[in-house]
Amino acid sequence: MHSIFIQPVLNFWSGYIRLVTRYPTLGSIFPFIPLLLLWSVVVDAEFFPRSFFPGPADVAKAFYDLSRKGILLAYLEDSVVRLVVGAAAGMFAGVFLGLLVGLNAGFYRALWPILLFFQAIGDIAWLPLLIIWFGFGIKTMTFVIVYTVLFPVVLNTVLGVRSIPLDLHRAAQSLGASRWSILTNVVLPGALPNIMTGLRNGLGYGWRALIAAEMIVGTSGIGFMMFDARRSGSVVEILLGMIILGLLWYAVDALILAPIERATGQRWGMVTQ
Amino acid sequence: MKSLTISNLSKTYFDPYAAKHLTAVHDVSLEVPEGEFVSIVGPSGCGKTTILNMIAGFLPASSGEIIVDGRLVSGPGPDRGVVFQSHALFPWKTVLENVAFGPKMRGVGLKEREAIALDYLALAGLSHAAERYPNELSGGMQQRVGVVRALANEPAVLLMDEPFASVDAQTRMTLQEELTRIWQARRPTILFITHDVPEAVFLANRVVVLSKGRVLEQVEIDLPRPRSWDTMMENEIFKQLSARVLQLVRAA
Amino acid sequence: MTAVIQDQGFVARAMKLARPALTFIAPLFVMVLFWELLIRIFDVHPGIFPGVSAVLIAGAESITNGSLFLHIGASLARVLTGTILAILVAVPLGVLMGVSPGVSMFLTPLFRFFSVLAGIAWIPIATLWFGYGFGAITFVIFNAVFFVVAYNTLLGVSSIPLQLRHAAASLGAQRWAMLWEVLLPGALPNIVTGVRTGIGFAWRGLIAAEMIATNLGLGYMLFLARDFYRTELIVFGMIVIGILWLMIDRLILAPLERRTIERWGLVR
Numbered sequence: 001m002h003s004i005f006i007q008p009v010l011n012f013w014s015g016y017i018r019l020v021t022r023y024p025t026l027g028s029i030f031p032f033i034p035l036l037l038l039w040s041v042v043v044d045a046e047f048f049p050r051s052f053f054p055g056p057a058d059v060a061k062a063f064y065d066l067s068r069k070g071i072l073l074a075y076l077e078d079s080v081v082r083l084v085v086g087a088a089a090g091m092f093a094g095v096f097l098g099l100l101v102g103l104n105a106g107f108y109r110a111l112w113p114i115l116l117f118f119q120a121i122g123d124i125a126w127l128p129l130l131i132i133w134f135g136f137g138i139k140t141m142t143f144v145i146v147y148t149v150l151f152p153v154v155l156n157t158v159l160g161v162r163s164i165p166l167d168l169h170r171a172a173q174s175l176g177a178s179r180w181s182i183l184t185n186v187v188l189p190g191a192l193p194n195i196m197t198g199l200r201n202g203l204g205y206g207w208r209a210l211i212a213a214e215m216i217v218g219t220s221g222i223g224f225m226m227f228d229a230r231r232s233g234s235v236v237e238i239l240l241g242m243i244i245l246g247l248l249w250y251a252v253d254a255l256i257l258a259p260i261e262r263a264t265g266q267r268w269g270m271v272t273q
Numbered sequence: 274m275k276s277l278t279i280s281n282l283s284k285t286y287f288d289p290y291a292a293k294h295l296t297a298v299h300d301v302s303l304e305v306p307e308g309e310f311v312s313i314v315g316p317s318g319c320g321k322t323t324i325l326n327m328i329a330g331f332l333p334a335s336s337g338e339i340i341v342d343g344r345l346v347s348g349p350g351p352d353r354g355v356v357f358q359s360h361a362l363f364p365w366k367t368v369l370e371n372v373a374f375g376p377k378m379r380g381v382g383l384k385e386r387e388a389i390a391l392d393y394l395a396l397a398g399l400s401h402a403a404e405r406y407p408n409e410l411s412g413g414m415q416q417r418v419g420v421v422r423a424l425a426n427e428p429a430v431l432l433m434d435e436p437f438a439s440v441d442a443q444t445r446m447t448l449q450e451e452l453t454r455i456w457q458a459r460r461p462t463i464l465f466i467t468h469d470v471p472e473a474v475f476l477a478n479r480v481v482v483l484s485k486g487r488v489l490e491q492v493e494i495d496l497p498r499p500r501s502w503d504t505m506m507e508n509e510i511f512k513q514l515s516a517r518v519l520q521l522v523r524a525a
Numbered sequence: 526m527t528a529v530i531q532d533q534g535f536v537a538r539a540m541k542l543a544r545p546a547l548t549f550i551a552p553l554f555v556m557v558l559f560w561e562l563l564i565r566i567f568d569v570h571p572g573i574f575p576g577v578s579a580v581l582i583a584g585a586e587s588i589t590n591g592s593l594f595l596h597i598g599a600s601l602a603r604v605l606t607g608t609i610l611a612i613l614v615a616v617p618l619g620v621l622m623g624v625s626p627g628v629s630m631f632l633t634p635l636f637r638f639f640s641v642l643a644g645i646a647w648i649p650i651a652t653l654w655f656g657y658g659f660g661a662i663t664f665v666i667f668n669a670v671f672f673v674v675a676y677n678t679l680l681g682v683s684s685i686p687l688q689l690r691h692a693a694a695s696l697g698a699q700r701w702a703m704l705w706e707v708l709l710p711g712a713l714p715n716i717v718t719g720v721r722t723g724i725g726f727a728w729r730g731l732i733a734a735e736m737i738a739t740n741l742g743l744g745y746m747l748f749l750a751r752d753f754y755r756t757e758l759i760v761f762g763m764i765v766i767g768i769l770w771l772m773i774d775r776l777i778l779a780p781l782e783r784r785t786i787e788r789w790g791l792v793r
Contacts, residue, residue, distance in 0.1 A: 029634070238649045
């Protein structure tokens, strides 16, 4: 039944399963290998001219060149710093605002539709106005990122806060908890899964907003690099930028968000709001 | 001849963690003539579910033959109906649509297959539930729909994989009685897997005791029908047979 | 007598439907009043932020000269085309991948990776390959929707309990029937969630793309207005974008998702 060919394949597969179970990160990396191989093969077959559709080797070379010149690092730093600063601000403001709106019925009735409306407008639509006010610069981009991160965080926090059963509040009160204690012992833990979902979504949107803002407004950063390379027709740099974006986000997702996901039992890909 | 014959059935599989081959079923042979009710009992891990999955065609056999209704088995098919432990009803279809599913797959027209489905639902006393969705029913009712759904397809063999294991004790007894009643009415060929010895003895004509992938012994159940739990509890022969089978199972 | 009672019933019912709409619009209306008030109190220069009347006038103008509908039409056409194409490709692909647990385990990281690259990152390469205009933007929309929907379809199909598929097989379901009767219904909640998320990404990417890669559409309308410092037109455009998305998401997508989960999300 098990011929000579099947045995080594089985061994390989068994080894793979064991390795991936012990180090799940590897399971996230391995599948890309055949993709890279496929990419090389397609490029070598020259269905498209090489300048139009470069291969992994070309991209790797560009990576090396740009890194060596320090350009890549500088751009990366710019992008990441903007994102971190903007996202942090957005998250704090978002949780704070979310708690406020979630806990107070008056604020909720007054502000909820307004929040939804502003979220619907979206960050990018603010750019023309922002450019008029602040010009093409860092203030504009920071605003966009804060705005983008803010709304998923606020909306999800509100959802989380409002879904805590009233009885829990009452129980805490009848056990003598002060308002602050209720906040820290009931509200925050109870809303935490939703807050985490909000943070995850916010970060995801924030990242995209950053790149968009850099393309439209920026003078540096990965998004800018990609957009600029378009003008000089350098497809390699565009692809490099895309890969870096993907890798960065992938790393953030795997090293920061996924553990949070696992700890709070959420599922990626399902939008709450 | 709607019967089931297993010859020298074996199953070995490769465990990636242990990195070696394990044998779940050793050279099992069994004959289930048409219209018979055969029960397979054994402790957990003895291979009974594996055997059922092979007969059903969900798992390929490593060696041996399975012949149903005169034909060799390979892959799942409507000639072997299956009743699962977890009802496995389609949650997005009504009870009626679920039961009519088998005939639908055979190309039976809407009116006709609904009539067939209603007929079988009536058999199990479930006519009132026809337009409900599975998640609106109790566990016991869900299981009955599962049985009826498999029967409505009139398979050569009905394979039942511990179908009443996840139901409470009272409901289980009711379901068991109902199963024998349905069996007496329609006389399908049934292979019933369970770890519950009294259940096996109550239901079957013959009990096959399995241990570590091998057939230990087969015990003929010579009890009159129809069977009901009130009378069965006091029945001496029942007690003796149950004790006997239990002994075999525990010694395994 | 009966006529009066019936009238009351109708009015009562109409008011019942209107209430949620009113509670939603009321705060926005108050905000508009606030807006006008602030402009007047602080004497804000129209070049910084326009007053309500200026916005309304600019809006009326763009409606009467037809430019608004042209831009909305272009934007919606791109979203619709890109989304439909993406769904047509992503769902079958997702199903194929989801059916085999080994394949789905292997391909999931790839799709997660490309999901992140949604929309906007494809613009530079899209404009290089397709030039400016409809093609490039629709390509961006396609990507934004495709990866998310494919991933969610994969997720949905692979989370259908194996026993359900076994049950269908032992009832005689062949490939095609298995797809229509089991796989698609079982994965439908995930698919719809994926579509909703994807369209959300697509809409954002659309506006951004239209600012830099075309000369027709809502994003372009905003950017053009900026060139002429016509803040009232910009604000009008922003309001239109907000209302459009609210309508699409809240009136179409969210109910669709909720209805789907209610009807088909019973597996979990």
